[in-house]
Amino acid sequence: MKRVLLTGGTGMVGRNVAEHAAAADYELIAPDSRELDLRNQSAVDSYLLKLQPDIVIHAAGRVGGIQANIREPVVFLLDNLDMGRNIVGAARNAGVKRLINLGSSCMYPRETHNPIPEDAVLTGALEPTNEGYALAKIATARLCDYISKESPEYQYKTLLPCNLFGRHDKFDPRHSHMVPAIIHKLHQAKLSDAPQVDIWGDGTARREFMYSGDLADCIWQAVDRFDNLPSMMNVGLGHDLTVNEYYRAAADVIGYQGEFVHDLTKPVGMRQKMVDVSRASAWGWQAKTSIVEGLRLTYQYYIQEISK
Numbered sequence: 435m436k437r438v439l440l441t442g443g444t445g446m447v448g449r450n451v452a453e454h455a456a457a458a459d460y461e462l463i464a465p466d467s468r469e470l471d472l473r474n475q476s477a478v479d480s481y482l483l484k485l486q487p488d489i490v491i492h493a494a495g496r497v498g499g500i501q502a503n504i505r506e507p508v509v510f511l512l513d514n515l516d517m518g519r520n521i522v523g524a525a526r527n528a529g530v531k532r533l534i535n536l537g538s539s540c541m542y543p544r545e546t547h548n549p550i551p552e553d554a555v556l557t558g559a560l561e562p563t564n565e566g567y568a569l570a571k572i573a574t575a576r577l578c579d580y581i582s583k584e585s586p587e588y589q590y591k592t593l594l595p596c597n598l599f600g601r602h603d604k605f606d607p608r609h610s611h612m613v614p615a616i617i618h619k620l621h622q623a624k625l626s627d628a629p630q631v632d633i634w635g636d637g638t639a640r641r642e643f644m645y646s647g648d649l650a651d652c653i654w655q656a657v658d659r660f661d662n663l664p665s666m667m668n669v670g671l672g673h674d675l676t677v678n679e680y681y682r683a684a685a686d687v688i689g690y691q692g693e694f695v696h697d698l699t700k701p702v703g704m705r706q707k708m709v710d711v712s713r714a715s716a717w718g719w720q721a722k723t724s725i726v727e728g729l730r731l732t733y734q735y736y737i738q739e740i741s742k
């Protein structure tokens with residue numbers, strides 16, 4: 435049975451990977467940050483030398499929404515840089531031949547043609563609101579690429595997911611991305627019978643939010659069909675909605691009937707950030723969960739696990 439080291443196992447992506455049916459076919463090892471702080475290079479080196487996994491899935495990260503990124507660029511840059519270089523460097527030192535690194539659509543330039551192809555990385559200035567995080571993700575993806583080119587027996591590949599939401603997401607507005615924030619705000623407004631809910635910005639920014647269960651499915655397919663997995667591959671829906679449309683779709687799912695008010699003092703980030711999914715389609719993977727079905731499943735999880 436193949437031994438898989440999963441970093442970030444207690445996070446949203448990591449928990450969806452561990453919950454996926456395919457996990458049963460592997461020996462899955464998923465230390466949390468108390469067992470293995472990925473910022474500690476010597477600890478990571480000795481852990482990998484001892485564990486000798488057949489493949490590493492790097493899904494750990496310092497991750498947050500636009501406000502968290504604006505608030506703490508230093509820790510978003512340093513933590514993700516340290517984690518990325520430590521896990522990738524330790525895997526190579528331990529002779530681990532396969533690694534799947536999670537990048538992000540934030541790696542793409544602020545102004546670029548949408549949908550965004552994988553070779554758009556580093557072709558333009560980054561989005562200022564999450565530049566630190568993006569720089570760390572780009573550096574780690576490039577490190578994987580350089581290692582694979584220098585020593586082809588090492589194949590370290592990067593998946594670039596669009597925005598994500600789903601079970602095990604962060605719903606605290608101080609850290610959350612837009613979709614979990616919407617679910618939290620509309621549920622609380624429904625409970626308190628609040629007449630209106632704030633939308634950050636004018637609501638015309640566009641986003642591609644994919645259900646995290648689908649990313650987990652793609653990751654396990656990548657483990658299973660690793661040899662013909664592209665070295666850089668976007669993972670997304672292939673379509674997007676405006677911020678306003680996400681609020682309206684969530685209001686229908688949650689049953690909130692109040693009004694929306696646009697708070698123009700709030701940051702809005704990139705105008706659009708939709709990834710080109712043609713490489714993933716050619717490789718044989720497509721997302722299965724619609725945004726509305728994803729909202730329904732996530733709201734169900736929120737009610738059962740978060741709001742109780």
Ligand SMILES: NC(=O)C1=CN([C@@H]2O[C@H](COP(=O)(O)OP(=O)(O)OC[C@H]3O[C@@H](n4cnc5c(N)ncnc54)[C@H](OP(=O)(O)O)[C@@H]3O)[C@@H](O)[C@H]2O)C=CC1
Nearest residue numbers: 442443444445446447467471472494495497536538597598
């Ligand atoms: N969420 C999204 O919209 C998107 C996420 N991604 C990428 O997907 C990956 C996972 O994101 P997501 O699941 O949402 O993130 P979460 O914040 O939900 O989880 C992050 C995980 O990383 C772990 N972690 C953080 N710091 C350390 C550390 N110092 N040592 C060891 N583990 C650490 C956390 O463990 P602990 O709880 O113990 O701190 C947690 O398990 C990241 O690489 C992110 O960049 C890409 C695109 C979109």
Ligand SMILES: C[C@H]1O[C@H](OP(=O)(O)OP(=O)(O)OC[C@H]2O[C@@H](n3cnc4c(=O)[nH]c(N)nc43)[C@H](O)[C@@H]2O)[C@@H](O)[C@@H](O)C1=O
Nearest residue numbers: 498499500538540564597610611612615634639701702703
């Ligand atoms: C995933 C990827 O993308 C992240 O960047 P982002 O997409 O800008 O993050 P976001 O989901 O927080 O915002 C999306 C949009 O939504 C609008 N918006 C409306 N109302 C709320 C709201 O209530 N909360 C939030 N957070 N946003 C809101 C908000 O104004 C913005 O226009 C990186 O941080 C980084 O994590 C990264 O890798």
